[in-house]
Amino acid sequence: MACRQMLAVLAVAVVAMAILPAMARATEYVVGDDMGWNLGVNYTDWARGKVFRVGDSLVFRYDPENHNVLRVSGPDFQACNKVSAQGPLASGDDAVPLSSPGKRWYFCGKAGHCESGQKLVITVLPSLQAPAASPTPTALVPGSSNKITVAEYQSFMVVLVAVLTTFMT
Numbered sequence: 596m597a598c599r600q601m602l603a604v605l606a607v608a609v610v611a612m613a614i615l616p617a618m619a620r621a622t623e624y625v626v627g628d629d630m631g632w633n634l635g636v637n638y639t640d641w642a643r644g645k646v647f648r649v650g651d652s653l654v655f656r657y658d659p660e661n662h663n664v665l666r667v668s669g670p671d672f673q674a675c676n677k678v679s680a681q682g683p684l685a686s687g688d689d690a691v692p693l694s695s696p697g698k699r700w701y702f703c704g705k706a707g708h709c710e711s712g713q714k715l716v717i718t719v720l721p722s723l724q725a726p727a728a729s730p731t732p733t734a735l736v737p738g739s740s741n742k743i744t745v746a747e748y749q750s751f752m753v754v755l756v757a758v759l760t761t762f763m764t
């Protein structure tokens with residue numbers, strides 16, 4: 596009996612350790628999925644429940660005759676002000692790497708499209724990659740960020756398995 600429980604615990608641990616690095620892998624989000632970057636799509640709904648991290652990317656797909664993509668500030672997003680530091684993306688298939696954490700605001704610069712709701716705001720979270728040299732478990736240090744790295748999670752799983760194994764024998 597104890598042996599079977601141990602096997603079950605080990606199986607769960609192995610699965611968890613196999614899945615976690617996969618979760619840390621970069622994700623490419625096609626904005627609007629099959630509907631692409633268009634009028635008539637609610638991008639608030641599209642973004643809901645998605646987790647964007649540094650290293651992921653957004654891909655805007657659209658007809659370049661009818662749409663483009665402007666990255667703007669929060670106030671310009673609210674007001675649909677077509678003020679963008681970089682100028683519009685206009686290829687129709689634009690990959691945007693999410694290279695830093697924080698909020699990002701986009702809308703279509705064609706007349707009336709932002710006002711009609713062709714706009715997207717996302718919050719980019721820090722990467723899940725473990726920092727190269729950081730042996731301190733930052734999750735346990737008061738005042739530090741709450742982020743748990745993959746390495747820390749794996750260490751935690753190893754300890755958990757060891758403890759459970761001890762109790763079950």
Ligand SMILES: *[C@@H]1O[C@H](CO)[C@@H](O)[C@H](O)[C@H]1NC(C)=O
Pocket residue numbers: 637638639640711712
């Ligand atoms: C998108 O849907 C949300 C509710 O899910 C709503 O609050 C919002 O006004 C909608 N946006 C547009 C542009 O229709």
Ligand SMILES: [Cu+2]
Pocket residue numbers: 633634661662663703704705708713
């Ligand atoms: Cu448009």
